[in-house]
Every structure is written in C-alpha cells, then in structure tokens.
Amino acid sequence: MNFEHTEDRRMLADSLNRFIAEQYAFEARDKIAKSAQGFSTGIWQQFAELGVIGALFREEHGGFGGAGFDLAVVFEALGRGLVVEPMLGAVMAGEAIALAGSETQKEQLAGIIGGSTIAAFAHDEPGTHYEIAHVQTRAQRDNGGWLLNGAKAVVPHGEHADLLVVSARTSGADDDEAGISLFLVPARTPGVLVRGCPAIDGGRVAEVVLDGAALPAEALLGAEGQGYATLERAVGRGVLALCAESLGAMEAAKTATLEYLRTRKQFGQLIGSFQALQHRMADLLLEVEQARSAVINAAAAIDGEDRLARERALSAAKCSIGRIGTLVAEESIQLHGGIGMTWELPLAHYAKRLVMIDHQLGDEDHHLQRFAALGRKLAATA
Structure with missing residues (x-):
C-alpha cells in the first residue's frame, strides 16, 4: 500500500501549515483561546475560504476530500498550531448529517463547509465512561413531533453553535445499541439551555440541557432507533x-x-x-x-x-x-x-x-x- 500523500494533499498541507505559521502565532492563538468566544470567527472564515473545511467532506456532500488521509493531513496541521476553531464539531456533526440526513437536512452541509454554520456534536453525557451506546437523554413523540429531555456534557463550542447534532434514546435500556436516535437541533430551540465554560487546554466547552425541547418530526436524523x-x-x-x-x-x-x-x-x-x-x-x-x-x-x-x-x-x-x-x-x-x-x-x-x-x-x-x-x-x- 502506498502511504505517500497525493499532490493535492501535499498542497493542502503546505498551504495550511504556511497559513497557521503566518496568521496563528502562539501569541495570537493564546489570545483567541482565552477570549469569551473561544475561537476566532475571522480565522474560521479564512479556513473555509482556503478549502480546509471542504477537505473534510466528500465530493458528493459538497466537499473535495473526506477520506481518512484528508482528515489526517488537516488535523495534523491544526495540532501543530494548537488551533482552537470548531473543526472537530464540523467533522462529527457533518458526518452524521452526511450519512443519515435527508436531502433537505443535507442542505445544512453547505453552511458548515462554507463557514457560515457552526455545528456541534452533543453526545457525551455525565457518567457514561466513554461508552458510545450509553445514552440517557430521552426523546418521545409529542403532537406529531418530538420532545427531548436530558443533558449533554463537555460539548466543544456548544455555547456558540448554530446547530447541534444530539443523540437521544427513543426506546430500550440506557446502554442498548438499539433504540438510539439522532436529531438536528437548532441551538435557539426553546428548551435548549447552554452553559459555557473555558476548557483547561484552551477554547470553550458547554453543558447542553434539554428541558422539554420541542422539535418537528423532520428533526429526526435517519431512521428512528437506528442511530448507533x-x-x-x-x-x-x-x-x-x-x-x-x-x-x-x-x-x-x-x-x-x-x-x-x-x-x-x-x-x-x-x-x-x-x-x-x-x-x-x-x-x-x-x-x-x-x-x-x-x-x-x-x-x-x-x-x-x-x-x-x-x-x-x-x-x-x-x-x-x-x-x-x-x-x-x-x-x-x-x-x-x-x-x-x-x-x-x-x-x-x-x-x-x-x-x-x-x-x-x-x-x-x-x-x-x-x-x-x-x-x-x-x-x-x-
């Protein structure tokens, strides 16, 4: 197997490393990381313009990469610069939308790739010990839509996200793989309470509390109970x-x-x-x-x-x-x-x-x- 990067990936790595070295010196990064927002909107837009976010998505979803080595090239460069912009949320939330979303839901990907939509992935909960299937947040049908109740912990950039991908259980026990559903939740939905705090290594994270958050039927991402x-x-x-x-x-x-x-x-x-x-x-x-x-x-x-x-x-x-x-x-x-x-x-x-x-x-x-x-x-x- 040939592990050498393609010419496109080498060019992407060179341009991204050069941009970070010139525009994201440690002093600038430290100021951004300690800011009230926890990231720079201007830098985020520049990443979008450079095609960095698009490199994380497949062509059929509006990007121009999306393979494992594309992710590796981008995130290795981000690691060298200690970049705190919300790239991880874009990857995880974007992947969920790309895999399970309807054609209407996939329209959100254009905003994520273009940098106009900040997406966060709200899955981890207190006391789950990293187990993916352990979901206590509950979703129940209500007047043709959904009602969500529960809490998500340590959501990167959840405080300033426009869109949340939220996991919730529609059936089964708390640790069953079956019965987990995913939902697209606009951050300003009534009943969605977000409390942000600084992260120990820079940037910001949030606790997301869902207190009777009412969603329309089309907020369901993929088939009910088959989100695992x-x-x-x-x-x-x-x-x-x-x-x-x-x-x-x-x-x-x-x-x-x-x-x-x-x-x-x-x-x-x-x-x-x-x-x-x-x-x-x-x-x-x-x-x-x-x-x-x-x-x-x-x-x-x-x-x-x-x-x-x-x-x-x-x-x-x-x-x-x-x-x-x-x-x-x-x-x-x-x-x-x-x-x-x-x-x-x-x-x-x-x-x-x-x-x-x-x-x-x-x-x-x-x-x-x-x-x-x-x-x-x-x-x-x-």
Whole structure:
C-alpha cells in the first residue's frame, strides 16, 4: 500500500501549515483561546475560504476530500498550531448529517463547509465512561413531533453553535445499541439551555440541557432507533481527527525540545551532548514515529466496509496516541527543565493539549479494553 500523500494533499498541507505559521502565532492563538468566544470567527472564515473545511467532506456532500488521509493531513496541521476553531464539531456533526440526513437536512452541509454554520456534536453525557451506546437523554413523540429531555456534557463550542447534532434514546435500556436516535437541533430551540465554560487546554466547552425541547418530526436524523451505526461512524472520524491532531502537537513539542537541547548550555556544554539526554530523546523520537504509524493505519482503515477491522484500527490508534502523547508531554517538559512549566513557553500548552486529547472520545484504558473486546468478536467470527 502506498502511504505517500497525493499532490493535492501535499498542497493542502503546505498551504495550511504556511497559513497557521503566518496568521496563528502562539501569541495570537493564546489570545483567541482565552477570549469569551473561544475561537476566532475571522480565522474560521479564512479556513473555509482556503478549502480546509471542504477537505473534510466528500465530493458528493459538497466537499473535495473526506477520506481518512484528508482528515489526517488537516488535523495534523491544526495540532501543530494548537488551533482552537470548531473543526472537530464540523467533522462529527457533518458526518452524521452526511450519512443519515435527508436531502433537505443535507442542505445544512453547505453552511458548515462554507463557514457560515457552526455545528456541534452533543453526545457525551455525565457518567457514561466513554461508552458510545450509553445514552440517557430521552426523546418521545409529542403532537406529531418530538420532545427531548436530558443533558449533554463537555460539548466543544456548544455555547456558540448554530446547530447541534444530539443523540437521544427513543426506546430500550440506557446502554442498548438499539433504540438510539439522532436529531438536528437548532441551538435557539426553546428548551435548549447552554452553559459555557473555558476548557483547561484552551477554547470553550458547554453543558447542553434539554428541558422539554420541542422539535418537528423532520428533526429526526435517519431512521428512528437506528442511530448507533451513524453515531459510531461519526465518533470514529472524530477519533481519527484527534489522533492526527495529537501527532501534530507531538511533532511541535519534539521540535521545540530538540532545539532546546541544541542551544541550552550547562556546565559549559550543550545539554544535547549529554548521553543520558540523547538516549531519552532517541526513545521519544521512536515513540512519535510509532504514533505516526498508528495514525496512518487508522486513516487507511476508516473508510473500509469491515466494521471490526475499522473500529479496531481506530481504538489501537487512540490507545497508542493516549500513551505516547502523555509520554511526549512529560519528557518534553522534563528535558526543558523548570522553564518547561512556564505559561509563557508554548511547550506547556502543547503538553496540556496532548494530555487532554487522551480524555476526548475515550482514553487509553477505554480503547485498550475496546480493542481487546473487538478482537474477541473478530476471533468468534473467524
């Protein structure tokens, strides 16, 4: 299999990396991340104009990419720049709409790709422990429409979203795969209460409370009670995006650490000449390359029809990324010494983002257990 990027992907990566380097320096990023909005509308529009958002969607849905390697290229560049704009929500919500939406619902994709619509994916709930099928939010029929009640936690950019893709249970027990439905919910729907707060690694997240939110019948996304497969595919693309973002952040932390070892002197010598530090850095470089291999494997598998192979590759990547990202964060800070802990140095922010990515859409332990469980299913079908 040829893992070299196509010419179009190389051009996209070059233009995106150049734009981030020129327009998204750390000082500008830090100001954006700490702002009341948590992202820059102007930067978001520029991403749309550059075709970055469109690269995340397939041609039949108005984009010009949408393959696993397109996601990997874009999010690796975003990770290098610690970009906080709502790209992950666009990927996950957009995938759900693209897979399950009616022709009318798919018209929303044009606004997402064009940057005029901010979409958020509201699925995680308190106490679910990353289990995709664990949904306590309830939807019941009401006067020909739907009535939603429940709560969603830590929704990235949920506070300023125009459109929410919300999972809710229409039948079954709280942890059944069957009985989950998806809904398109305009953020200003009466009964939708959104409380935002700053995220620990920059930007903003929100708690979304659905208190008798009334929706028309056409708000249902896909078939009633059959949303699990769509949910799994949308979350899978989010997992790949996070893994690629983490890889970009690792590369930035690695480069900064190498530069520090080459310039910092101790006892009259460059600290990079100390053998013990050379060994630690060499181990770190090998780990980052292993993370890259995991991302490549997941990107190659995500568009496959074999569900077990696809989901195992995604869980393997997320498990590896969680472990290696934490290792890179810890080692980079230790190799920098005390200065690595200061807020003025970008490295501390990369380290924080690497650790937090591990906790999004399932941490290392969760995906290790999921990988093993999927492996048992695969063996049973052999």
